[in-house]
Amino acid sequence: MSYTPELIAELEILTLFNLDNTQEGLKVHHVAAPKAIAAAQRLHDKGLITQVDGGYLTSLGHEAAAHAQGLLTILNVAETA
Incomplete structure (x- = not known):
């Protein structure tokens, strides 16, 4: 599996979602x-967000967002170390 632009x-x-507030x-x-509009549509199609x-x-x-944000945090920390 590779990381595609999509x-x-x-x-x-x-990574834009606030995981501390489910009402946000x-x-x-x-x-x-x-690309952001299309990404939101795909996330909706995959059942990850409620609206297109x-x-x-x-x-x-x-x-999924918790994993994505966690990975981003780990990679950013490793980058500055």
């Missing part, structure tokens, strides 16, 4: 970058 765009969207959603506006333009994380989406 997968990276989905991970970028997942995300809105990908129609003027956003086309963002919304809230589903339980599976919360788990």
